[in-house]
Amino acid sequence: xxxxxxxxxxxxxxxEVLKGIDLKIQKGKVVVIIGPSGSGKTTLLRCLNVLExxxxxxxxxxxxxxxxxxxxxKQEIHAFRRLTGMVFxxxxxxxxxxxxxxxxxxxxxxxxxxxxxxxxxxxxLLKKVGLVQQADQYPFQLSGGQQQRVGIARALAMEPEVMxxxxxxxxxxxxxxxxxxxxxxxxxxxxxxxxxxxxxxRFAKEVADEIIFMDHGRxxxxxxxxxxxxxxxxxxxxxxxxxxx
Amino acid sequence: xxxxxxxxxxxxxxxxxxxxxxxxxAQSSLLPLVKGALYNTIPLTIIxxxxxxxxxxxxxxxxxxxxxxxxxxxxxxxxxxxxxPLLVQLFIIFYGLPxxxxxxxxxxxxxxxxxxxxxxxxxxxxxxxxxxxxxxxWEAAYSIGMSYGQVLRRVIFPQAARVSIPPLSNTxxxxxKDTSLASLILxxxxxxxAQEIASTNYEFLLVYTExxxxxxxxxxxxxxxxxxxxxxxxxxxxx
Ligand SMILES: Nc1ncnc2c1ncn2[C@@H]1O[C@H](COP(=O)(O)OP(=O)(O)OP(=O)(O)O)[C@@H](O)[C@H]1O
Ligand SMILES: [Mg+2]
Numbered sequence: 001x002x003x004x005x006x007x008x009x010x011x012x013x014x015x016e017v018l019k020g021i022d023l024k025i026q027k028g029k030v031v032v033i034i035g036p037s038g039s040g041k042t043t044l045l046r047c048l049n050v051l052e053x054x055x056x057x058x059x060x061x062x063x064x065x066x067x068x069x070x071x072x073x074k075q076e077i078h079a080f081r082r083l084t085g086m087v088f089x090x091x092x093x094x095x096x097x098x099x100x101x102x103x104x105x106x107x108x109x110x111x112x113x114x115x116x117x118x119x120x121x122x123x124x125l126l127k128k129v130g131l132v133q134q135a136d137q138y139p140f141q142l143s144g145g146q147q148q149r150v151g152i153a154r155a156l157a158m159e160p161e162v163m164x165x166x167x168x169x170x171x172x173x174x175x176x177x178x179x180x181x182x183x184x185x186x187x188x189x190x191x192x193x194x195x196x197x198x199x200x201x202r203f204a205k206e207v208a209d210e211i212i213f214m215d216h217g218r219x220x221x222x223x224x225x226x227x228x229x230x231x232x233x234x235x236x237x238x239x240x241x242x243x244x245x
Numbered sequence: 246x247x248x249x250x251x252x253x254x255x256x257x258x259x260x261x262x263x264x265x266x267x268x269x270x271a272q273s274s275l276l277p278l279v280k281g282a283l284y285n286t287i288p289l290t291i292i293x294x295x296x297x298x299x300x301x302x303x304x305x306x307x308x309x310x311x312x313x314x315x316x317x318x319x320x321x322x323x324x325x326x327x328x329x330p331l332l333v334q335l336f337i338i339f340y341g342l343p344x345x346x347x348x349x350x351x352x353x354x355x356x357x358x359x360x361x362x363x364x365x366x367x368x369x370x371x372x373x374x375x376x377x378x379x380x381x382x383w384e385a386a387y388s389i390g391m392s393y394g395q396v397l398r399r400v401i402f403p404q405a406a407r408v409s410i411p412p413l414s415n416t417x418x419x420x421x422k423d424t425s426l427a428s429l430i431l432x433x434x435x436x437x438x439a440q441e442i443a444s445t446n447y448e449f450l451l452v453y454t455e456x457x458x459x460x461x462x463x464x465x466x467x468x469x470x471x472x473x474x475x476x477x478x479x480x481x482x483x484x
Contacts, residue, residue, distance in 0.1 A: 051384050074392075082390040092385035096403045096481050106389035109399050138481040158389050 001060070002027040002193045003048070003162060008057035008068075010043055017043045018054070019217040025162075025210075028191045032204040032225075035214035036240060041197045044214070045164050048195065049084040050077045062161045082110070085155025089167040091147040093139040099126065099150045100135040106158045118157075125153040129183050145176030149183055156187075163187065165196040201244065205229060213237045253450070267451055274442045274452055281438035282459055285352070289424050289434060293356050294417055297363025304368035305375060306397075319368070326365035332426055334358050339430035355427040363420060370412045374405035407478040414471040418464050425460075435459060 005023040009016070017040045025031050033041045046052040048059060054068040061083045066072050093102050103122035107113040113121075126132050129149040139147055148168055155163060165184065169177040181203050188194055188207050198204065204211055204225060211228040213221045213236075221228060221237045232238050257264055307319035326334070339354040349357065378401050386396040428437035439456035443449045 049388055051387060078390055078392055081388060084388075086385075086388035088381060088385060088388075090381065092379075092381040094382070094385070094400055096407075105399065106391075109395055110390040140482060154389065 001025070002029070002062060003195070004058075004060040005048075006058040008044070008047060008059065009055045010040075010047060010052060011055055017217050018047065021057070021217075021219060023212070023219065025193065025195065027193055029209040030188045030194045030196065030207050031210045031212060032208040033195065033197045033212045033214060034199070034201075034204065034240070034244075035212075035220075036243075039214045040217040041214055042166055045086075045166050045195060045197055048162075048164055049081050049086055051086070053077075082158055083160055084162045084164050085158055085160035087148070087151050087155055087163065087165045087168045090171050091139070091144070091151045093147055093150055093154070095139050098136050098138055099131060099142065099146075099153075102139070102150055103153045103157050106154065110158070122153070122157060125156055126150075128156075128186075129153045130179070143176060144172045145179045148172065148180045152180075152183055152187075162193045162195065165194065165198065167197055167199065169198065169200060199244065201229075213240065215240070267448065270442075270446055270448050271451060271455060274439075274455060277438050277442060278435055278452075278456055278459055281433060281435035282463065285427075285432055285434035286421070286424050286436075287463070289352070289355055289359065289427060289432065290417070290421050293359035293363055293424075294420055296356065296360040297367055297420075298413075300360060300364025301367035301371050304364060305372040308368070308372055309375060323365045323368055326362055331358070331362055331423060332429065334362065335426060335430050351427070351431040351433075354430055355424070355432050358430075359420065359424065359427075362423075363416060367413060367416050370409050370416065371405065374409035375401055377408050378404050407475075407482075410471065410475055410478060414467065418467055421463055421467070422460060 001024055003023065003025040005021055008018050008021040008023075010018040021044060033044065035041050043052055047054045048061070050059075050066070053072075056069055058065060058067045058069075060066075061080070064080055064083060066076065066080055093099075094105065097105060100119065100122055103125055104115070104118045107118040107121065108115060123132065123135065126135050129152055131146060131149055131153070134142055134146060134150075139150070142150065152163075152168075168184070169180050172180065177200070181200065184194070184196070184203070185207055196203075196208070208225050211223060211225050212219055213228065213232075213234075215236050221232060221234050223233075228237070229241065232241060257267060304319045304322060307315040308323075310316060335355065335358040338349065338358050339351065342349060382400055382404070383396055386400040391399065424432075424434055425436035427434050428440060431437075433441075435456055439452050443452040446452075
């Protein structure tokens, strides 16, 4: 098991956003999370790399486990975060760094890698996402699709066990969506474990090993794409799928 | 005002001897004034600005830390400094502290007073600059495993610097001019030099105007430097 989540709860003020999430994801699998707005998809993803601290529950990624019923030290959280790479809806590149510097930043600052070596690795990653030409450009000089691909390369540079994507294409012009999805498909084909929140149903059908449908802070239904899309078991799932068709 | 100044100039022009006397005073006072600027005004400005900036950063961090005690101390400090005249602060440090047995020489006393002052005002600038950086930048930096300190140093400060350069430049320029107050706690900076010179020859208008011009030249030079820095920091922003 690559990821295992047990009894995860998260509350913002009075609002319970995650109400007991249990989840297991095997190494190399691509899991797509769908669900209506406000159902807690982003929050779940953010809990997986502890950008949001759960109130209760356990998360295990690879060999490391955090139990949020107990107090967790900062260092543990920092170490835990390095197991996952996060790709944000609005890219969140560092605007004062070039594409190459964005990708090198983690290895150099966090992993203390030598610059020359980090640069070489970063160039390889930029090549992988098709942006060698743009290495020395600043984010403002790149299109949304290019920025998002740099974002993916930046996350990959930390050599995470798992990649998390929160609606990676929903801020993009339609004609730029394909280039980002292509990079994600390539990653999946290489065997990367991925958790993807997306409204791109074609991507979900083609690439996902498993679909999770969330509603009101719970996982309502979970299954293979062909099963969940064609023959959903729950009324809420049917309703939601009808809405997005 | 202008009319009077012009008629004053006119009178001088009529009187050849007086003109010569003024020219020689202007010339002979230039060197002491520039020395006052180079040995005291400028060092005082630079030293206090950097100490003040450091204080400001610490104060700003204390205020956004969410740690109640630090936050409270920072707020009291900023409020006290902003709520009292700079001159009163300088007098307390230089003339007041000796009553407690703490005697400080003029120059270090000025450094302390001005640094505390800059620290309080600039902390507001820096706090606002840090808060202006989107939360997503913190999250992106945390998500690649950075610690709080690393996020500040590598991601937040470089971007906050760009935002805060124009207001910090204002602080710096004000500081250059405010150092003239140090004359009142016996620092022989440029303005005190001007007072000393004028008190021997009674050409107040001439000597103080000369001092004013030197302040202006310094501030003008600063605005050129500011421009350079801004252009450099703006290179990654779309225009
Ligand atoms: N930092 C926060 N403070 C308070 N409430 C929050 C916070 N973040 C999220 N919420 C609330 O939690 C609920 C779930 O939000 P979340 O962003 O996880 O939903 P989502 O499934 O990702 O929705 P969407 O499809 O719109 O992105 C929402 O009601 C939201 O308003
Ligand atoms: Mg969301």
